[in-house]
Amino acid sequence: MPLRILPHEVELTAIRAQGPGGQNVNKVSSAIHLRFDIARSSLPVPVQQRLLALADQRVGKDGCITIKAQGSRSREHNRLEALARLQEMVDRAAHIPPQRRPTRPTRASERERLERKTRRSQTKAERGPIRF
Numbered sequence: 001m002p003l004r005i006l007p008h009e010v011e012l013t014a015i016r017a018q019g020p021g022g023q024n025v026n027k028v029s030s031a032i033h034l035r036f037d038i039a040r041s042s043l044p045v046p047v048q049q050r051l052l053a054l055a056d057q058r059v060g061k062d063g064c065i066t067i068k069a070q071g072s073r074s075r076e077h078n079r080l081e082a083l084a085r086l087q088e089m090v091d092r093a094a095h096i097p098p099q100r101r102p103t104r105p106t107r108a109s110e111r112e113r114l115e116r117k118t119r120r121s122q123t124k125a126e127r128g129p130i131r132f
Contacts, residue, residue: 003094005086006042011035012079017070031070034082039063043090050093058089065089 017031038051038059051059058065069082105113 002087003043003047003090005036005083005090009036009041010083010086012082014075015068028073028075030073030075030078031068032075032078032082034065034067034069034086036065036067036086037063038065046096047090047094051089054089054093056089 011034013033013035014029015031015033016029038048041048043051051065052063058067060066065086067082067085069078069085071081072078
């Protein structure tokens with residue numbers, strides 16, 4: 001079951017987009033700036049900790065996720081894109097990685113490794129100067 005982000009926990013601000021776009025880019029605030037405070041969210045604590053531990057430049061030192069969406073000329077499309085990116089981050093953090101169970105090498109693989117080492121050692125020993 002995917003975790004849902006409550007709308008009142010997300011702060012959306014319309015800003016002017018960067019880059020080319022002619023008159024539209026100078027007049028219309030179509031880009032969306034999304035801020036999401038991880039600590040004040042209703043997400044479970046383990047998910048919050050994994051979000052804060054992400055090596056992602058969008059997670060700031062203040063514990064807020066900042067996403068800027070400006071791919072579309074439509075404010076609504078950019079809003080949906082920013083929310084989708086946030087949801088993807090939360091889903092990634094909600095996934096619990098499986099516990100690694102340490103294993104031991106098999107007896108046959110240990111024997112094979114030691115035999116390889118012995119053969120290699122003999123090969124190198126035979127490269128020395130010839131003694132009569």
